[in-house]
Amino acid sequence: MDSPQYRVFVCTKKRPPNAPEGCCCNAGALDIYQTFQDEIQKRQLHTRVSVRRSGCLDNCEAGAVALVYQPKRLGFSWLPTKIQVKLRRLLFPNRHAYGHLTRADVGAIVESHFVKGQPLKRCQIS
Numbered sequence: 001m002d003s004p005q006y007r008v009f010v011c012t013k014k015r016p017p018n019a020p021e022g023c024c025c026n027a028g029a030l031d032i033y034q035t036f037q038d039e040i041q042k043r044q045l046h047t048r049v050s051v052r053r054s055g056c057l058d059n060c061e062a063g064a065v066a067l068v069y070q071p072k073r074l075g076f077s078w079l080p081t082k083i084q085v086k087l088r089r090l091l092f093p094n095r096h097a098y099g100h101l102t103r104a105d106v107g108a109i110v111e112s113h114f115v116k117g118q119p120l121k122r123c124q125i126s
Contacts, residue, residue: 027063062099099125
């Protein structure tokens with residue numbers, strides 16, 4: 001099976017409701033994740049786009065957060081996971097982080113980023 005053209009990671013990290021750094025789950029991340037899944041299926045993009053739940057994406061104050069990138073098949077599987085992650089960050093800097101997401105934003109991201117190939121600027125965070 002070929003690698004998908006896009007991978008979407010939605011932060012679903014749970015923290016206590018009063019955590020000072022915020023929490024994507026408390027900001028509706030599980031709904032965002034499910035909406036991405038539904039939208040990808042509805043548009044029949046499931047062979048091109050993979051949606052996964054993830055841990056913290058280091059943008060807690062901007063929750064709910066999703067990260068989109070285009071994977072490339074490189075032979076890193078023999079390396080420890082932490083080193084693989086660091087190499088991907090160096091080799092795939094063209095990643096797009098979206099924050100303060102609502103369910104209404106998901107359809108716009110899918111249309112703009114996955115159908116038209118243009119990241120949706122209004123939801124991007126640095």
